[in-house]
Amino acid sequence: MAVIGFGYVGSCIAATLADRGFDVVGVDTDPRLIEELARGYCRFQEQGLADMIFRGVTTGRLRVTTDSAELASADVVLIAVGTPIREKGALADEQLRGACLELSRHLRQGQLVVLKSTVPPGTTRDVVLPLLEQSGLIGGVDFGLAFTPERLAEGTALAELRTFPIVAGGLEPDSTRDVAAFWHRVLGVEVIPLDSLESAEIVKLADNWWIDLNIALANELAKFCALYDVDVLDVIAAANTIPKGKGTVNILLPSVGVGGSCLTKDPWMVWRSARRRGVEILTAPAGREVNAGMPEYTAQLAIDELVKLGKNPATAKVAVLGLAFKNNTGDLRATPTRGVVETLVETGAQVRIFDPLVDVAHAEELFGITPAASLQEAVQDADCIAVLALHREFEDIDFAALPVARSCLLLDGRAYYSKEKIASLRRLGYLYQGIGRVGAPAAPDPHSYPVAPVSRLVEGPVAALYVESGS
Numbered sequence: 001m002a003v004i005g006f007g008y009v010g011s012c013i014a015a016t017l018a019d020r021g022f023d024v025v026g027v028d029t030d031p032r033l034i035e036e037l038a039r040g041y042c043r044f045q046e047q048g049l050a051d052m053i054f055r056g057v058t059t060g061r062l063r064v065t066t067d068s069a070e071l072a073s074a075d076v077v078l079i080a081v082g083t084p085i086r087e088k089g090a091l092a093d094e095q096l097r098g099a100c101l102e103l104s105r106h107l108r109q110g111q112l113v114v115l116k117s118t119v120p121p122g123t124t125r126d127v128v129l130p131l132l133e134q135s136g137l138i139g140g141v142d143f144g145l146a147f148t149p150e151r152l153a154e155g156t157a158l159a160e161l162r163t164f165p166i167v168a169g170g171l172e173p174d175s176t177r178d179v180a181a182f183w184h185r186v187l188g189v190e191v192i193p194l195d196s197l198e199s200a201e202i203v204k205l206a207d208n209w210w211i212d213l214n215i216a217l218a219n220e221l222a223k224f225c226a227l228y229d230v231d232v233l234d235v236i237a238a239a240n241t242i243p244k245g246k247g248t249v250n251i252l253l254p255s256v257g258v259g260g261s262c263l264t265k266d267p268w269m270v271w272r273s274a275r276r277r278g279v280e281i282l283t284a285p286a287g288r289e290v291n292a293g294m295p296e297y298t299a300q301l302a303i304d305e306l307v308k309l310g311k312n313p314a315t316a317k318v319a320v321l322g323l324a325f326k327n328n329t330g331d332l333r334a335t336p337t338r339g340v341v342e343t344l345v346e347t348g349a350q351v352r353i354f355d356p357l358v359d360v361a362h363a364e365e366l367f368g369i370t371p372a373a374s375l376q377e378a379v380q381d382a383d384c385i386a387v388l389a390l391h392r393e394f395e396d397i398d399f400a401a402l403p404v405a406r407s408c409l410l411l412d413g414r415a416y417y418s419k420e421k422i423a424s425l426r427r428l429g430y431l432y433q434g435i436g437r438v439g440a441p442a443a444p445d446p447h448s449y450p451v452a453p454v455s456r457l458v459e460g461p462v463a464a465l466y467v468e469s470g471s
């Protein structure tokens with residue numbers, strides 16, 4: 001079998017299939033990626049992935065190449081190239097078109113082509129099929145064509161690949177049957193056959209539309225709880241106890257924001273696809289708007305808490321731990337942490353950044369700040385530590401041993417520290433604050449910046465922030 005696009009998704013799928021004993025060739029247009037792998041470097045920070053890739057390479061079950069001629073030898077060709085969007089949901093389909101055109105040059109009778117990349121409904125039928133048919137072969141007659149969305153989440157991708165049910169929609173019944181049989185054979189997971197390509201395409205969008213909107217609900221609930229000094233995690237845990245539908249109410253967790261390559265684009269695909277057919281979808285953009293506002297909300301939370309502590313946000317030292325878009329990945333695509341850092345830098349804060357999982361050069365380029373080489377360096381004399389992605393590496397931080405300033409604020413953007421942990425942090429002299437969590441009435445440091453009305457505290461760009469937040 002072959003996988004076109006050896007990116008985050010393609011590499012996880014290819015390595016998993018090779019690990020399960022199948023011969024897999026990964027075809028990618030990026031020669032640097034192939035060169036990195038050849039010298040033993042894996043750019044994807046997904047637990048267990050690098051080991052699995054190199055195990056596959058060593059046993060010869062997995063090969064990665066730029067040579068698309070290799071596609072001819074595969075019985076099944078999976079397409080997992082990137083499908084980003086342009087402004088508000090228009091598919092940037094260059095990667096997809098390139099992959100299909102290349103495949104059409106090597107397509108042969110009897111092959112099954114399976115699209116994994118997320119696309120607006122109708123793309124497999126209207127874009128992929130005609131490009132493949134440039135081969136002279138006919139879809140559904142000479143070759144099979146199906147869409148089976150990839151629904152894994154970074155950070156837990158490999159386990160999910162082996163357990164999540166796979167949704168499968170074919171061009172015609174034979175393709176649906178063949179793709180269902182394929183996934184059942186290679187992964188042994190439940191397969192849910194659907195009536196059409198479009199139904200399978202929409203399933204993926206429905207999942208992410210729901211997730212993004214649900215997180216938006218959690219984020220607004222967090223803001224709501226903060227008004228009453230109520231811990232949003234208590235509210236969510238209790239609210240989630242009543243049965244509803246086939247499960248219970250299931251409000252997800254609030255956070256510094258939603259990032260990555262999927263949740264930030266898929267709701268826009270929904271919105272645009274509907275609009276092109278004359279229907280205005282309201283919930284998808286609403287979820288996007290709420291979640292896109294969370295980085296600034298988080299930065300403002302830090303600024304407000306620093307002021308309460310008697311520290312001047314315009315000169316404060318802030319250490320941001322975790323730059324990736326979520327816990328336990330090194331992926332910086334659309335990371336909400338960038339908006340937090342930008343807002344803090346605009347206030348004048350001295351921001352240091354640290355994330356052991358991200359590519360240092362990429363982080364430097366994205367944030368305009370050279371990442372600290374170590375946790376100790378990042379938090380030296382910090383007035384605020386903002387934990388914005390709680391990677392495993394950060395789970396056991398010994399806060400007592402950190403060389404922070406007195407009355408250091410611990411801002412919890414995605415750590416969800418327990419009440420016991422928060423109490424222990426307070427005993428160590430930290431002030432804790434999280435998204436929708438109950439803040440601490442910590443005593444201001446008597447030697448630090450005098451608490452005064454905000455308008456007197458700040459000048460320049462930071463003043464504008466206060467005006468906005470105060471309205």
Ligand SMILES: NC(=O)c1ccc[n+]([C@@H]2O[C@H](COP(=O)([O-])OP(=O)(O)OC[C@H]3O[C@@H](n4cnc5c(N)ncnc54)[C@H](O)[C@@H]3O)[C@@H](O)[C@H]2O)c1
Nearest residue numbers: 005007008009028029030081082083095098099117118150
């Ligand atoms: N990353 C995720 O968590 C995730 C989860 C579920 C679904 N998806 C979807 O899966 C798809 C892939 O996402 P990703 O995160 O792996 O993207 P990615 O950008 O990490 O990988 C895409 C890869 O395709 C390669 N490529 C581009 N054009 C090519 C061509 N013509 N031929 C061969 N290779 C080509 C690129 O070089 C790159 O390595 C997207 O549609 C995405 O929405 C991603």
